[in-house]
Each structure stands twice: as structure tokens, then as C-alpha cells.
Amino acid sequence: MAHDSHDAHDSHVYVPEIxxxxxxxxxxxQGWQGDYEGGKLGFWLFMLTEVMxxxxxxxxxxxxxxxxxxxxxxxxxxxxxxxxxxxxxVLLFSALTMGLGLLKMRHGDVKGAKLMIWTTILLAxxxxxxxxxxxxxxxxxxxxxxLDALQSGNEHSKPFGxxxxxxxxxxxTGLHGFHIIIGIGLMLWLLKRINxxxxxxxxxxxxxxxxxxxxxxxxxxVFVFPYFYMIGAGDIAGGVVHGH
Amino acid sequence: xxxSYLIEKVGYYKVLIGxxxxxxxxxxxxxxxxxKYTFSAQMFIATVKAWLILMYYMHLKGEKTIGWSxxxxxxxxxxxxxxxxxDVNNFQYTDVSHITSPTK
Amino acid sequence: xxxxxxxxxxxxxGHPKSTFMQWMLTVDHKRIGIMYAVVMFTFFFVAVAAALTxxxxxxxxxxxxxxxxxxxxxxxxxxxxxxxxFIIPGIPAVFGNIVMPLMIGAKDVSFPRLNWFTFWLYIFxxxxxxxxxxxxxxxxGEVLFKFADTGWTFYAPYSLNTDTNVxxxxxxxxxxxxxxxxxxxxxxxxIHRLRAPGMExxxxxxxxxxxxxxxxxxxxxxxxxxxxxxxxxxEKYFGIGIFDPSKGGDPxxxxxxxxxxxxxxxxxxxxxxxxxxxxxxxxxxRREIFGYRTIALSSASIAGIGYLVWGHHLYTxxxxxxxxxxxSFLTFFVAIPTGIKFYDWxxxxxxxxxxxxxxxxxxxxxxxxFAVGGLTGVTIAMVGADIHLQDTxxxxxxxxxxxLGGVVFLLFAGMHYWFPxxxxxxxxxxxxxxAFALNFIGFNVLWFPMFIAGYMGMPRRxxxxxxxxxxxxxxxxxxxxxxxxxxxxxxxxxxxxxKNGKPCGPNPWNATTLEWHLPSSPPPLxxxxxxxxxxxxxxxxxxxxxxxxxxxxxxxxx
Ligand code: HEM
Numbered sequence: 001m002a003h004d005s006h007d008a009h010d011s012h013v014y015v016p017e018i019x020x021x022x023x024x025x026x027x028x029x030q031g032w033q034g035d036y037e038g039g040k041l042g043f044w045l046f047m048l049t050e051v052m053x054x055x056x057x058x059x060x061x062x063x064x065x066x067x068x069x070x071x072x073x074x075x076x077x078x079x080x081x082x083x084x085x086x087x088x089x090v091l092l093f094s095a096l097t098m099g100l101g102l103l104k105m106r107h108g109d110v111k112g113a114k115l116m117i118w119t120t121i122l123l124a125x126x127x128x129x130x131x132x133x134x135x136x137x138x139x140x141x142x143x144x145x146x147l148d149a150l151q152s153g154n155e156h157s158k159p160f161g162x163x164x165x166x167x168x169x170x171x172x173t174g175l176h177g178f179h180i181i182i183g184i185g186l187m188l189w190l191l192k193r194i195n196x197x198x199x200x201x202x203x204x205x206x207x208x209x210x211x212x213x214x215x216x217x218x219x220x221x222v223f224v225f226p227y228f229y230m231i232g233a234g235d236i237a238g239g240v241v242h243g244h
Numbered sequence: 245x246x247x248s249y250l251i252e253k254v255g256y257y258k259v260l261i262g263x264x265x266x267x268x269x270x271x272x273x274x275x276x277x278x279x280k281y282t283f284s285a286q287m288f289i290a291t292v293k294a295w296l297i298l299m300y301y302m303h304l305k306g307e308k309t310i311g312w313s314x315x316x317x318x319x320x321x322x323x324x325x326x327x328x329x330x331d332v333n334n335f336q337y338t339d340v341s342h343i344t345s346p347t348k
Numbered sequence: 349x350x351x352x353x354x355x356x357x358x359x360x361x362g363h364p365k366s367t368f369m370q371w372m373l374t375v376d377h378k379r380i381g382i383m384y385a386v387v388m389f390t391f392f393f394v395a396v397a398a399a400l401t402x403x404x405x406x407x408x409x410x411x412x413x414x415x416x417x418x419x420x421x422x423x424x425x426x427x428x429x430x431x432x433x434f435i436i437p438g439i440p441a442v443f444g445n446i447v448m449p450l451m452i453g454a455k456d457v458s459f460p461r462l463n464w465f466t467f468w469l470y471i472f473x474x475x476x477x478x479x480x481x482x483x484x485x486x487x488x489g490e491v492l493f494k495f496a497d498t499g500w501t502f503y504a505p506y507s508l509n510t511d512t513n514v515x516x517x518x519x520x521x522x523x524x525x526x527x528x529x530x531x532x533x534x535x536x537x538x539i540h541r542l543r544a545p546g547m548e549x550x551x552x553x554x555x556x557x558x559x560x561x562x563x564x565x566x567x568x569x570x571x572x573x574x575x576x577x578x579x580x581x582x583e584k585y586f587g588i589g590i591f592d593p594s595k596g597g598d599p600x601x602x603x604x605x606x607x608x609x610x611x612x613x614x615x616x617x618x619x620x621x622x623x624x625x626x627x628x629x630x631x632x633x634r635r636e637i638f639g640y641r642t643i644a645l646s647s648a649s650i651a652g653i654g655y656l657v658w659g660h661h662l663y664t665x666x667x668x669x670x671x672x673x674x675x676s677f678l679t680f681f682v683a684i685p686t687g688i689k690f691y692d693w694x695x696x697x698x699x700x701x702x703x704x705x706x707x708x709x710x711x712x713x714x715x716x717x718f719a720v721g722g723l724t725g726v727t728i729a730m731v732g733a734d735i736h737l738q739d740t741x742x743x744x745x746x747x748x749x750x751x752l753g754g755v756v757f758l759l760f761a762g763m764h765y766w767f768p769x770x771x772x773x774x775x776x777x778x779x780x781x782x783a784f785a786l787n788f789i790g791f792n793v794l795w796f797p798m799f800i801a802g803y804m805g806m807p808r809r810x811x812x813x814x815x816x817x818x819x820x821x822x823x824x825x826x827x828x829x830x831x832x833x834x835x836x837x838x839x840x841x842x843x844x845x846x847k848n849g850k851p852c853g854p855n856p857w858n859a860t861t862l863e864w865h866l867p868s869s870p871p872p873l874x875x876x877x878x879x880x881x882x883x884x885x886x887x888x889x890x891x892x893x894x895x896x897x898x899x900x901x902x903x904x905x906x
Contacts, residue, residue, distance in 0.1 A: 019545045021881035022904055027545035029879045032458045038541040042459060044310045045533045045567055048317045052571035055321040056605055059328055060579070060590060063601055066332045067343075073279075081271075088267055096260050099301050100253065107249045145586040152594045160343065160589075160596025167588030167595070171579070215302045222293045226286035230270060234279030309540060317568050320655050324572075327659065327671060328604055334668035343596050 036205055043209040047216050050179075054220050057172055061227065064164045071161020076232030079169075080134060084229040087130050088221065094123035095218045102211040105194075108201045114194060117187050120214065124184050131177055135170075145170050169228050176224055179217045186210050259300045266293050352772070352870040353378050360464045375460035376873065380467050381445030382770065387471065388434050388442065389839070395429035396832060398422045403828045406821045409813055419811035420497035421512070425481075427500030428517060432524045433474055435755060436613060437531070439620035440566070441470070443762050444535055444559045446770060450863035451553045453544030453882070455874045458537040466530040473523035480516035499809060501610075502577075504591035504602040508584055515584055518577045525574045532566025535559055544862070547882035550641060553861045554886070557644045558623025561651035565616040569655065573609030576602065600665050607658035615654035615682075617751060619647050621758035622689055625711050628765055629693045631859040632708035633700030634892035639692040640885065646685030653682050663734045672731050679729035686722060690715070701892045705857070706780040710761030713788045717753030721746060724799065739809075742802030745795045753791055760787075760838065767842060768856045769863060772870035773849030779841045786834030793827030860894045861886050867900070878902040 014033040018026045032038065065072050101116030135144070142149050143166055148156035150163050157163070190210050193199045199206050270289050277285050298304045304311055335341075359373040371379060402422050405414050414422070449457055457463050483494040496514045498507040502521075507514050539560050543552065552560075580602070582588050589595035591602045622643075630637040637643065659667060659675030693715065702708070724746040728734045737743060768774050798806075801820035806813055813821070855864040867877045880902040888895035897906045 017879055019879045019881040020901075020903055021546065021883060027881055029453075029545060030541055032454070032456055032460065032538075032542060035458065035541055038458050038537050041310060041540060042533060042537045044313065045536055048313060049529055049533075049567060049571040051314075051317055052321065052568055053575040055324070056572045056575045056608070057579075059321075059324055060601060060605065062325065063328060063332055063598070064596075066329065067335075067598075068596070085267070085271060088270075089264070092260065092263050092267065095297070095301055096256055099256050103249065103252055103256070145588060150589065150595075151587065152596075163589045163595045164597065167590055170586075171582055171588050171590075175578075212302055215297055218301075219294055219297050222297065223287075223290050226270060226290050230274065230286045231283045233274035234277065234282040316564075320568060323656060324608060327656075327674065330674070331604075331659075331668050331671040334670045336668055337666060343593050343598050 034203075039205040039209065043212055047212065050216060050220075054172075054223075057168070057175075058223065058227070061168050061172070064161065064168070065231075068159075068161025068164065071159050072165050073232040075158075075162040075165040075169075076228060076230070078232075079229050080137065081229050081233065083130055083134050084225055087127050088225050090123050090127050090130070091218050091221050094120045094127070095215055097123065098211050098214045102204070102207055105199075105201055105204050105207050110194065110201065113207070114191060117191055121184055121187050124180050124187075128177060128180060131173065165228075172224055173228070176217070176220055179220070183210075183214055183217055186213060255300065259296055262296055263293055266296075350868055350872055352868065353873045354870060356873050358460070358873070360461050373464070375456070375464045377445045377449050377456050377460065377463060378770070378871065380463055381442050383467060384437060384441040384445065384470070387474065388437060391429050391433045391474065395426045395434065396835070398426040398429070400828060400832060402426070403821075403825050405811065406813070407825050408818060408821075409815055411812070416811045417497060418493065420499075420809070421493060421495045423809060424496050424499055428477065428496070428521075430751075431500050431613075432521055433477065435617050435751060436524070436528055437470060438617055438755065439624065439759055439762065440531055440535065440559055440562055440616075442759075443555070443624070443766065444531070444562075444620060447766055447863050448535065448556055448559050449538060449542070450769075450866070450871070450875055451556050451861055452539065452542060452547060453862050453876055453879045454538060454542035455876075457534050458541055459534050462530060463534055466527050466534070469523060469530065470527040473520050473527060476516060476523060477520035480513035480520065483513070501606060502580065503606075504580065504583070504597075504599045505593055507580065508592060515581055518581050522574050522577045522581075525570045525577070528566050529570045529574075532563035532570075535563040536567060539563070544879050544882050550644065551882055551885060552644075554626035554637065554640070554643055554647075555620070555623035557647045558620040558626070561647040562616050562619045565612045565619075565651055565654065569609045569612040569616070572605060573613075576605040576609070579605075600662065600667065603662050603665050604658070607661045608655075611658040611661065612651075612654040614747075614750070615650050617755045619650060621714075621755045621762075622647065624758045624762040624765070625693060625714065626689075627859075627861065628707050628711045628761055629696050630887040630889070631765075631857050632703045632705055632711075633697045634703070634858075634889050635696055635700040636885070636887045636889055637692065638695035638698075639688070640887075642688050643692050646688045649685045650682060653678065653685070657682060660729055660734070663731050664738045676729055676731045680726065683722065683726050690719065705764075706775075706777055706784060707761050707765035707857075709781060709784050710757055710764060713784065714754060714757040714761065717749055717757060717788075717791065721749030721751075721754055725750060737802065739807055740802035741798040741806045741808055744808050745798035745802055748795050748798075753795070757787075757791075763842065765857070766863075767845070768849075768852045768869070769854075769866075770870065771846050771849065772851055773845055774852040774856060775841050775845035775849055780838065783834055783838035783841055786830055786837060788834075790827050790829070790831030790834050794824050794831050795827070797821075797823045797827075858894060860888060860896060865898055865902070876902060880904070 014031060016031055017029040019029050020026055097116045097119040101113045101120065104116060105113035138144060139147075142156065144150070145167070148154050149158050150166055151157060152163070158166070187210060190199065190207060193206060266289055270286065273285050273289070274282050298314070304314065353376055357370050357374045357376045357379060359370060360375050361373055364370055364373060371383065374380065401414065402419065405412055405419055445457070445463070449455070481493065481495050483492045484490075485492065494513045496502070496507070496512045496517045497510060498512075498514060502514065502518065539552075539556060579588070579590050583591050583597075587595070589597050591597045591599055593599060626637060626643055657675060657679045659671055660679045663672055724742070728737050728743060728746060764775070764780060797820040801817050804817070806817045806820070852869065854866050854869040857864070862876070862880065862882075865880070866872070866875065878901050880898060884896045884904075895906060896904060899905045
């Protein structure tokens with residue numbers, strides 16, 4: 001929606017209309033063209049829909065956590081916490097570079113902004129790479145959607161709680177990864193718009209919104225990570241259970 | 245202009261340090277806290293992190309309309325959680341249900 | 349007179365010459381609204397045809413024309429089209445698009461290109477839904493009717509096991525949901541940002557309030573069903589287990605998530621309809637609306653409470669007793685703001701100069717039918733009564749009274765009210781009134797007997813029934829015939845009027861809100877040539893005459 005803030009006819013400059021009240025005072029009419037605040041509000045509203053989507057998934061997750069607490073803890077303990085933690089830090093830095101990029105853009109340093117966006121893309125790719133390593137490892141442990149362990153009624157079947165845990169794990173980290181991919185696409189598009197001078201220091205709503213999107217992706221991970229990787233970290237005696 | 249740039253930049257780094265510290269806490273906490281509280285402790289840390297990101301990285305501070313919208317949607321999600329949790333916590337059919345106690 | 353929006357338009361891509369491409373690519377909110385209306389009503393008639401098929405089949409017990417399985421597919425098709433393709437885009441997509449920006453003095457919605465994109469997303473969703481109708485077996489040259497047979501609710505686990513085309517239907521539901529979200533988002537930003545100077549929230553027309561409350565539901569509730577459908581699709585493809593009892597998944601969770609959206613969705617349907625009512629009643633009573641603030645705030649509170657009551661669909665599903673009591677209690681609360689609105693409307697008419705034009709007839713008819721629908725709703729909000737009435741024709745009659753007799757009737761009311769605005773022409777009022785009479789009588793004959801049959805135990809979604817219910821089904825059948833005749837009559841009157849109607853000028857009804865103060869009729873491309881400063885309330889009448897008047901520069905002259 002961000003690109004809507006460009007007029008369909010950006011050839012001529014938009015001049016806001018003036019409304020006159022009964023005392024003859026003049027009031028500027030807000031048009032939809034170049035409405036920075038509107039663009040921001042619109043994107044935030046869009047992000048709220050994402051919050052509701054992931055909220056609903058967390059709801060489902062918590063529903064089963066309540067029914068199968070022990071199984072959830074066991075399953076969680078078997079995930080590789082260090083890879084997950086590494087990815088957490090990667091995303092954290094990518095949020096910083098994205099934010100700094102926007103800051104540079106707003107202060108006129110277009111070149112620096114582009115550099116920061118490229119760095120963010122790089123970090124996002126690292127994140128996806130680590131994710132791929134993790135999923136492959138799990139696949140080799142026999143844990144993946146469709147494999148016996150996550151089907152019911154055979155000798156490898158895990159208990160219900162663990163099937164559900166892993167089902168949700170692949171779904172939610174998968175959808176989160178999907179958002180990362182979309183994010184990379186958006187950033188590449190942003191770079192293109194910057195090169196075409198459609199996004200400039202004075203006209204940066206697109207950059208602003210994509211930075212917001214990236215923060216949202218980070219935000220979701222902030223909850224996904226502990227819910228899957230950390231809840232099983234302490235064992236019954238209070239020590240630590242280490243994953244494979 | 246230049247000073248405001250520096251101030252904002254320092255702000256970003258400060259938040260970064262806060263978030264990194266919290267990540268460290270995430271990892272060291274299970275060593276310290278009794279596992280019964282691991283879940284709540286983890287979720288609490290996540291909430292603090294989320295709050296930092298929202299307020300500083302996403303510039304929610306000082307946004308009126310947007311702030312209220314976010315609050316409104318979070319309240320709705322919270323309501324969904326509380327009711328559905330009331331429902332599962334009062335699940336009366338544990339003995340007969342197929343899904344909670346499978347094939348005996 | 350200058351050019352109207354029928355003559356020129358802005359496009360999303362380029363500047364095409366052909367009229368056809370100009371419509372396909374248009375970003376003008378009025379044109380987009382008209383296109384929504386055309387597509388929606390086409391689907392509406394498909395769904396009515398499916399309903400008539402069911403009514404034929406139910407004319408007498410046993411099998412007549414179609415197989416039991418086809419009957420299941422017929423009510424699913426009817427439900428899916430009516431809900432996802434007709435009534436959920438519904439009033440917001442048509443009148444939210446056409447009149448809401450006019451009412452607040454905006455030139456267009458906040459994101460006109462997004463609006464265009466949303467429309468095509470909706471069309472794409474409809475196409476995906478159509479692909480789920482048939483399977484083609486090329487080698488044998490067969491065409492199999494394979495539409496889902498789950499009912500429009502797609503309850504797990506049956507929806508996960510059936511071999512009909514459930515997945516495509518779910519995908520369609522997801523896409524249509526996205527379109528609905530984006531419409532809501534666009535309207536929210538429009539209403540927040542583009543109101544004419546001086547128009548505070550409490551100076552907005554009540555239809556805009558209805559759209560505003562609705563938009564919040566579209567925005568925040570739809571994602572929940574969206575993700576639920578995605579989870580169901582993943583369940584079917586990858587077996588993630590979440591709704592599958594053989595892996596510990598709980599079908600009741602599906603119902604929770606489904607109704608977390610689908611119950612607010614019924615308020616999403618009715619709130620803009622109430623908005624239309626709040627426009628028509630003062631305009632044809634020539635009186636300022638009674639209790640403006642209470643109506644505005646009741647829209648907001650219905651939207652709010654609407655999020656909290658989904659559980660009343662789960663009384664018989666194995667929810668805990670605690671939750672049932674909470675939900676029953678909360679559900680009663682919805683009746684309060686709704687009741688307030690009804691009293692406000694009636695108080696507005698009291699001592700008013702009532703003019704029984706066609707829109708007003710529709711509005712008055714709806715007061716009756718919706719009251720029946722609403723009050724029967726309160727009866728089934730009670731856990732005890734609902735255990736008996738759940739999944740009977742009583743429930744079916746209740747929601748047809750609320751949706752057909754409430755939402756769709758008010759949609760028709762709005763059509764008759766804004767027709768002269770959109771086309772600049774007036775339909776033949778005598779014929780339109782006859783059509784109303786046919787619809788109103790037909791509707792009641794069609795659905796009232798079903799309350800009785802349902803109360804006596806006629807279950808819903810059944811293709812066969814005991815002989816003692818026959819008489820009700822036969823009365824109902826006759827009602828259906830009258831009703832459908834009325835529908836066709838009504839549309840004929842309106843469609844003919846687009847060609848032969850008499851030109852009627854910008855304000856044929858002597859109404860007060862801004863959409864009736866346009867410089868020409870039909871409106872020009874960018875709406876008001878000058879934006880007025882709004883220092884007045886939306887419905888100011890004095891001795892039956894509008895108070896606020898404008899000169900040609902939209903400055904007040906009273
Ligand atoms: C021409 C007018 C209509 C007729 C004759 C009609 C008739 C019917 C019939 C016979 C059923 C099947 C009941 C059963 O066996 O369970 C049904 C179900 C339904 N109708 Fe209608 N209907 C009409 C209009 C509408 C409208 C305007 C809407 C909504 C917006 C609607 C929404 C539904 C829904 C959601 C179902 C439930 C489908 C299901 O069980 O999955 N109908 N209708």
C-alpha cells in the first residue's frame with residue numbers, strides 16, 4: 001500500500017485544496033496524495049492483522065501446551081537451542097542495521113542507507129541458512145512433517161503432545177521464515193525504488209514502512225524463539241537439559 | 245541536524261545493548277530459576293523485549309491513534325486467550341476424551 | 349453540465365482508450381463500488397438458485413430430484429457464496445466505496461490503487477472458488493460435481509477427510525478474507541485522515557460510523573479465520589496434527605478459531621446495514637435523528653462486544669460449562685446496544701413528517717423482520733434452550749431473518765436510496781413498491797413456518813424429513829417462489845431505470861448529508877468540486893426542511 005502515496009499522476013505537483021468556513025477562515029483539506037501520516041497508519045493497521053494471525057497461532061499453541069505440558073517440555077528440550085539463539089542475535093543486529101539505514105536515509109545519506117539495507121539482506125540470508133541447517137538436522141533425526149514420528153499409530157509415533165509441538169514448530173517457524181523471504185523481496189524492491197529516486201530523503205514512507213515490517217518480523221521471533229526453544233530448558237530439578 | 249542524527253544513532257545502539265542483555269538473560273535464566281517458572285519467566289522477558297522494540301525501533305512512542313489501535317488489538321488477543329484458557333482448564337471430559345488420554 | 353464519472357476516470361496503470369479497459373483499471377471509488385455490486389449480485393443469484401434447488405427437493409419427504417450428496421453440496425455452495433462472496437464484501441464494498449468518501453467530503457479513499465487491487469483480489473478469490481466446483485476427467489470426458497460438502501463452516505475433522513474439493517474452497521476463503529481486510533484497512537485510514545475540515549467524529553453521518561466500526565472487525569477478526577483456514581490447509585497437506593483427533597488435535601479448537609472470526613463477521617454484516625437505516629429514517633421522517641451519539645456509540649460497542657461472544661456457537665460442541673455460562677451472559681449484552689438503536693429510530697419517526705418512499709418502505713419492513721431475527725437470537729443465546737434448538741431449522745430461520753430480513757433488506761433499501769445518486773436517474777416508484785410488497789410477503793411466508801418446524805425438531809442440513817414437517821416445507825416453498833419473483837421484479841425495475849429513468853437532479857430526497865450536495869448528477873470524477881467546511885450536524889431539519897444550504901462554492905448560505 002505504501003506506493004499508493006505516490007499520485008497516479010506524479011507529473012504535476014499536488015496542491016492541497018482550501019475550505020473556507022463562515023467566518024472566512026481558511027482550512028487546508030487533507031488529500032490522499034502524499035499523506036505521510038496516512039501511509040504510516042495504514043501500514044500499522046496492516047501489521048495489526050499480522051499480530052492477530054500469529055496471535056491465533058500462539059493461542060492454538062497455548063491450548064495444547066495446557067493439555068500436554070510435559071510432552072511440550074520434552075520436545076522443546078530436544079531442539080537445538082544454540083542455533084536458535086544464534087539466529088536471535090542475527091535478527092537483532094539486522095533490526096539495528098535496518099533502523100540505521102532509515103536514519104541515514106532521513107538525514108540525506110542515501111549511499112549509507114543502501115549499504116545498511118544490503119547488510120540487512122545479508123543477515124536475513126544468514127538467518128535462513130541457519131534455519132535450513134536446523135531443519136535438515138531434524139529431518140535426519142526422523143522428525144519432520146510427514147515422517148513416521150509425527151504420524152499416529154506406528155512404532156515410531158511420538159506421544160500426542162510432541163506431535164502437536166513439532167507440528168506447530170514447523171508451521172510457525174515456517175511461516176516466520178516465509179515472512180523473512182517476503183522481507184528480502186521488499187528490501188530488494190526498496191533498493192530499486194531508491195535507485196529510481198522514487199524514494200528520497202524527503203519522500204521516505206516506503207522505506208519507513210519496510211523498516212517497520214522488518215521490526216515486526218523480529219518481534220514475532222522474539223516470542224517464537226522462547227516458546228519453542230526455551231520452555232524446556234530447565235529440568236525438574238532446576239538444572240539445564242541440553243539438546244542434541 | 246547532525247546532532248539529532250547522532251542522538252538517534254546512539255539511541256539505536258542503546259536499545260541494541262538492552263536487547264542483547266535480555267538475550268543473555270534468556271539463556272542464563274533456566275540455570276537459575278526453578279523450571280516450574282521457566283515458562284512464565286521466558287514469556288516475561290519476551291514481553292520486555294517486545295516493548296523495547298515497539299517503543300524505540302518502531303517509534304510507537306508519541307503515536308496516539310496508532311498506539312490506541314495497537315493496544316486495542318492486544319486487548320482483544322488477550323481476551324481470546326483468557327476465555328479459551330478458561331475453557332481448556334475446565335475441560336470436564338478428560339476421562340472419556342480420546343484426545344487427552346489416547347488408546348488405553 | 350460537466351462530465352460525470354461515467355465519462356472519465358483515473359486508472360491504476362496507464363491511460364487506456366477503450367471504455368472496457370477504463371473500467372477494468374479504474375481507481376475511482378464509485379466505479380469500483382458499482383463493479384462490486386455487479387459481481388456480488390451475480391453470485392447472489394447463483395446462490396438463490398442453489399437455495400431453490402434445495403426447496404424443490406424439500407417439497408416432499410424422500411428423494412425427488414437430487415441425491416443426498418448433491419444436497420449437501422448445494423447447501424455448502426449456497427452458504428459459501430452467500431457468506432464469503434456476497435454478504436461479507438456486502439454493504440462496505442458497494443456503498444462503503446460509493447458513498448462513504450462522498451459523505452465525508454473526500455475525493456477518493458486513502459489508497460485508491462490498493463482499492464483497485466483489492467477488487468481484483470476479490471475477483472481472484474471468486475475464480476478460485478469457482479474452480480473448486482468441478483473436477484474434469486479429461487480421458488473419460490467426464491465432469492464431476494466435486495464442490496465441498498462440509499457446510500460453509502468446514503468443521504474438522506470431516507472437512508479433513510472428505511474427498512471433495514475442500515482445499516480450493518479454503519484457499520478461496522483465505523483470498524476473499526484478504527480482500528475484506530484490505531477494504532477495511534483502506535476505509536479506516538480514509539475515515540481517520542480524509543474527513544472534510546471541521547468534521548469531527550461526532551459530526552460524521554451514521555453510515556460512516558457503521559462503516560468505521562465494521563472496518564475494525566474486518567481488520568482484526570478476519571486474520572484469525574485466515575490463519576485458521578491456512579492451518580486447515582497445512583493439516584490436509586502435511587498432517588501437522590492441529591485439528592486431527594488421531595494425532596491429539598482438538599476439533600473444538602477449530603470451532604473456537606472459526607467462530608472467533610465468524611461471529612464478529614455477522615456484526616460486520618449488520619453494522620453498515622444499521623448505518624443505512626440511520627440515513628434513511630431521518631431523511632424520510634424529515635427530522636433530526638434522535639440520539640445521534642447513542643447510535644454512533646452503540647455501533648462501536650456492538651463491534652466491541654461482538655468479539656466476545658463467539659462461544660455461543662459451541663454450546664453443544666463439548667465446551668466447558670464455565671465457558672458456556674460466560675458466553676451466554678456476554679451474548680445477552682449485544683441485545684442492549686441493538687435495542688437502543690431500535691428505540692432511537694422509532695423516536696426519530698415520532699411526530700416526523702413520514703414520507704413512504706420506497707427506501708423508507710424497505711427500512712420499515714426491516715424493522716419488523718430484523719426484530720424477529722434479533723429476538724429469536726436472544727432465545728438461542730440461552731444455553732438451555734439452545735441445546736434443544738441448535739442445528740434445527742429454528743436456528744436457520746433465525747439467521748435468515750437476521751441476514752436476509754436484516755442485512756440484505758437494508759442493502760436493498762440502500763440501493764433504492766442511493767440509486768438516483770449513482771445514476772442520476774429515478775426508478776419507477778410504483779413498480780418498486782410492488783416489488784417490495786412481493787419480497788416482504790414472500791420472505792415471511794418463506795421463513796416463518798421454519799421457526800415452527802425447527803421448534804418441533806426439524807434438523808438443519810437434512811435432505812429428508814418426517815411426513816409431519818411436510819406442510820411447513822410446502823408453505824415455505826410457496827414463499828420462496830413469491831420471494832424470488834419479487835427479487836427478479838425488483839432488479840428489473842432498477843436495471844430498466846438505468847436506461848429509461850427520469851433525470852432527477854443531485855438531491856431528489858431532500859436529504860442533508862454531503863453526498864446529496866454534489867455539483868452535478870451523476871457526480872463528477874473527483875466528487876465535490878469544492879470541499880465544504882463542516883460546522884453542522886449531519887441531519888439538521890427545521891419544519892421538515894433541510895437547514896444547511898450551500899452556494900456553488902460549497903460555502904454555507906443559510
Ligand atoms: C432466496 C433466499 C434464500 C433461500 C430460499 C434460502 C434457503 C436456504 C436453505 C433451504 C438452506 C438450507 C438449510 C439446511 O438444510 O440446513 C439455507 C442455508 C443457509 N443459508 Fe440461505 N436462503 C436464502 C438466502 C440466504 C441469504 C441472503 C443468506 C446470507 C447471507 C443465506 C445464508 C445461508 C447460510 C449461511 C446457510 C447455511 C449453510 C450451511 O448449512 O452450511 N441464505 N438457506
